[in-house]
Amino acid sequence: MGKKGVEIVDLDVEKLIETLNQALSEEWLAYYQYWIGARIMSGPMRANVEKELYEHADEELHHAELLATRITELDGTPVLSPEDWPILSKCKYEAPVDSYVESILKQNLSSERCAIQRYESLAKLTDGKDFTTFSIATQILAEELEHENDIETWLDDIREFRESLISEKRVAEKYL
Ligand SMILES: [Fe+2]
Ligand SMILES: [Fe+2]
Numbered sequence: 001m002g003k004k005g006v007e008i009v010d011l012d013v014e015k016l017i018e019t020l021n022q023a024l025s026e027e028w029l030a031y032y033q034y035w036i037g038a039r040i041m042s043g044p045m046r047a048n049v050e051k052e053l054y055e056h057a058d059e060e061l062h063h064a065e066l067l068a069t070r071i072t073e074l075d076g077t078p079v080l081s082p083e084d085w086p087i088l089s090k091c092k093y094e095a096p097v098d099s100y101v102e103s104i105l106k107q108n109l110s111s112e113r114c115a116i117q118r119y120e121s122l123a124k125l126t127d128g129k130d131f132t133t134f135s136i137a138t139q140i141l142a143e144e145l146e147h148e149n150d151i152e153t154w155l156d157d158i159r160e161f162r163e164s165l166i167s168e169k170r171v172a173e174k175y176l
Contacts, residue, residue, distance in 0.1 A: 006074055010129040017076035019125070020067050025079055025088040027064035029113060030111050033055050035095060037108065043101035044161050049154055053108070056147050063140045085123050087104055089119070104106055112148040118146060173176055 006013055032034035038050045058155040079088060086093060091114035094107040119141035126134040 013074055017071055017074055021070050021079045022088045024067040025085040026091045027060050028085050029093040031060040031091050037096045037104040040099045041101050041104050042099045046101055059143055066136050105155055109151045115144040
């Protein structure tokens, strides 16, 4: 970015770049968490949820693009090596060792809640001090909030589906 573009940022730019690289690392880990989770998932409503998880994965990748672009605009270097992602990330990557759909979704939910905190704090940090990063933070925050809401809805649907199966089984056992 031109000198003026960096100059108008009313923050410690080096620290801001560090924070953006943490968020960038979190986005890559969130992308992979969705992508691999969707591939190995098993259980009820799998087909419906799988498609949506790929959409979330694509959106996390887009967040990574926005952050990497902003880092280069600030004359910084986006994190260069995947081995630095878990070191820089404040959100824990959880390997989906249990492939059951609810377990996968719960892992994604905790990752989304961590992302919400990240962008809420980035928005507060940059509010009135770096309008471009502020706008990116609020745009990503809105999508992370949607992701959290989507996952909570699917978890509720799966729970209801399971409960309806259990009550049908009870009726069948009683009368058949
Ligand atoms: Fe994201
Ligand atoms: Fe997300």
